Amino acid sequence: MTDQEIKNKIKTEEYFVNMGPQHPAAHGVLRLLLTIDGEIIKNVEPDLGYIHRSIEKMSERDSYQQIVHLTDRMDYLSSNINNEAVCLTVEKALEIEVSDRVKVIRTIISELTRIASHCLWWGVMGMDLGALTTYFYAFRDREMINDIFEETCGARLTMNYNAPGGLMYDIHPNFVKRTKDFIKHFKTKIPEYDRLLTGNIIFQKRTKGVGVLTKEDAISYGATGPVGRGSGFSCDVRKHHIYSAYDRVDFKEALLTEGDTFARYQVRIMELWESISIIEQLIDNIPEGSVKEPTKAVIKLPKGEFYQRVETARGELGVYINSTGTKNPYRVKFRSPGFSNLSVLNHIAKGSKIADLVATMASFDFVIPDIDR
Amino acid sequence: MKNEDLQNIINGLGENLEFTTEESEFLNVLVPKEQLHAVCSELKSNPELKFDYAFCITGMDWGKELGVIYHLNSTEFQHEIVVKVKTEDRENPTLDSVHDIWQTAEFHELEIYDFFGIKFNNHPKLRRLFLTPDWEGYPLRKDYVDEANMIIK
Numbered sequence: 001m002t003d004q005e006i007k008n009k010i011k012t013e014e015y016f017v018n019m020g021p022q023h024p025a026a027h028g029v030l031r032l033l034l035t036i037d038g039e040i041i042k043n044v045e046p047d048l049g050y051i052h053r054s055i056e057k058m059s060e061r062d063s064y065q066q067i068v069h070l071t072d073r074m075d076y077l078s079s080n081i082n083n084e085a086v087c088l089t090v091e092k093a094l095e096i097e098v099s100d101r102v103k104v105i106r107t108i109i110s111e112l113t114r115i116a117s118h119c120l121w122w123g124v125m126g127m128d129l130g131a132l133t134t135y136f137y138a139f140r141d142r143e144m145i146n147d148i149f150e151e152t153c154g155a156r157l158t159m160n161y162n163a164p165g166g167l168m169y170d171i172h173p174n175f176v177k178r179t180k181d182f183i184k185h186f187k188t189k190i191p192e193y194d195r196l197l198t199g200n201i202i203f204q205k206r207t208k209g210v211g212v213l214t215k216e217d218a219i220s221y222g223a224t225g226p227v228g229r230g231s232g233f234s235c236d237v238r239k240h241h242i243y244s245a246y247d248r249v250d251f252k253e254a255l256l257t258e259g260d261t262f263a264r265y266q267v268r269i270m271e272l273w274e275s276i277s278i279i280e281q282l283i284d285n286i287p288e289g290s291v292k293e294p295t296k297a298v299i300k301l302p303k304g305e306f307y308q309r310v311e312t313a314r315g316e317l318g319v320y321i322n323s324t325g326t327k328n329p330y331r332v333k334f335r336s337p338g339f340s341n342l343s344v345l346n347h348i349a350k351g352s353k354i355a356d357l358v359a360t361m362a363s364f365d366f367v368i369p370d371i372d373r
Numbered sequence: 374m375k376n377e378d379l380q381n382i383i384n385g386l387g388e389n390l391e392f393t394t395e396e397s398e399f400l401n402v403l404v405p406k407e408q409l410h411a412v413c414s415e416l417k418s419n420p421e422l423k424f425d426y427a428f429c430i431t432g433m434d435w436g437k438e439l440g441v442i443y444h445l446n447s448t449e450f451q452h453e454i455v456v457k458v459k460t461e462d463r464e465n466p467t468l469d470s471v472h473d474i475w476q477t478a479e480f481h482e483l484e485i486y487d488f489f490g491i492k493f494n495n496h497p498k499l500r501r502l503f504l505t506p507d508w509e510g511y512p513l514r515k516d517y518v519d520e521a522n523m524i525i526k
Binding site for chain 2: 047048054056057217219220222224233234235240304305306307309316318320322331333339342343344347372
């Protein structure tokens with residue numbers, strides 16, 4: 001028999017491998033059931049629920065102020081943006097117009113949150129691909145943002161700084177100075193990030209052309225955030241459905257068309273620069289005004305359906321509230337960016353190798369509580 | 374495109390469609406469940422509508438009926454509508470799957486099956502996504518009772 005005939009005759013049997021629920025590259029408890037032929041992935045079946053708390057059901061028995069606190073625990077890296085989403089929905093329903101001061105502070109805090117989230121992602125992306133150093137570089141810078149948050153709202157991760165009608169309290173007197181110091185510091189660090197990881201030939205070989213997602217599929221699967229924008233899907237909520245103070249700043253939507261893992265990486269690096277630019281435009285001109293519009297102690301939304309979306313660090317977060325006019329919502333749905341982004345994983349991982357799946361997952365930046373809710 | 378123009382076009386896509394803009398910022402279209410798949414595929418393929426992005430798919434229990442709410446967006450024209458479909462059968466609720474139109478629906482329909490027990494025709498693999506396979510009942514239904522795990526006020 002020739003070699004080719006032997007190859008045709010001998011076949012490896014397809015088998016199943018559990019990736020997770022405790023796999024380090026999942027950054028949480030995500031279980032993927034892989035169907036594998038040798039090292040080639042034939043199918044990826046996500047199995048969720050390891051950290052499912054049914055926040056949607058809990059919201060049905062809570063007041064609107066309480067729901068804000070639950071949303072911290074979804075995407076805990078964008079906790080402030082999640083809070084803002086619920087507050088904006090409630091304010092839209094009650095037709096409350098918050099002051100310019102609140103809008104600007106919310107925007108600055110949201111962008112700081114985005115930088116902190118992207119820092120963590122950048123660190124673990126390098127770590128997933130074997131470059132442990134990135135983790136320490138990123139956490140050094142992220143720590144400065146956490147310190148700013150700690151000073152202003154007392155918490156480092158689950159901030160609860162937004163409340164329906166405005167903010168819990170005003171910013172700390174040091175906030176402006178420390179934020180400026182951070183921006184000055186961080187501007188010198190992104191080029192360092194580029195030198196350390198972006199230009200690394202091993203990193204580029206492992207990410208370029210890996211996990212390619214086309215624009216049509218990104219739209220059809222509802223892949224938003226840097227995942228969608230890496231494929232050329234213009235889906236930045238800050239541009240298309242302007243909220244808070246994004247109408248008074250000038251920034252570009254980071255958009256690339258390659259659709260591979262490296263493109264998603266570059267989009268996030270570009271977003272870091274844009275976030276810095278947004279903060280710089282606002283930080284010197286925080287208007288005076290009240291930080292909290294008066295709301296009733298028991299908030300009752302009018303009867304109807306309300307939908308509000310915001311751009312978290314992972315993509316489009318939608319909040320759907322169906323109210324019957326009582327103090328509790330009748331139904332709350334969180335359209336989480338991670339859940340929709342996860343749905344595309346099987347499609348782009350088919351036919352690739354297991355190691356490439358790790359690289360692809362790293363560029364998706366999954367936060368499991370955001371998927372499970 | 375304005376809601377009135379959208380309504381005129383969509384009205385021709387099916388029979389007995391009900392339109393309303395009350396209590397919502399979007400144009401709401403209630404589609405009879407038999408026509409769901411046909412209307413949805415027209416919504417996506419019609420050159421004047423092109424609703425190619427289903428940005429939110431919500432399972433719903435209205436008390437009497439179960440159903441699904443589709444928030445749709447056109448990435449080209451940036452117009453948006455909400456499609457609703459209802460079924461009164463609470464014992465064995467069945468709707469058509471739209472995963473072949475918007476692929477994100479495949480995952481969202483699993484979530485809705487898990488929490489509301491709505492079965493979807495032609496879904497590639499209907500399974501419990503969040504809860505364990507032997508879980509009894511559908512927790513997000515309004516008549517679901519679990520005295521051990523739920524705090525009832």
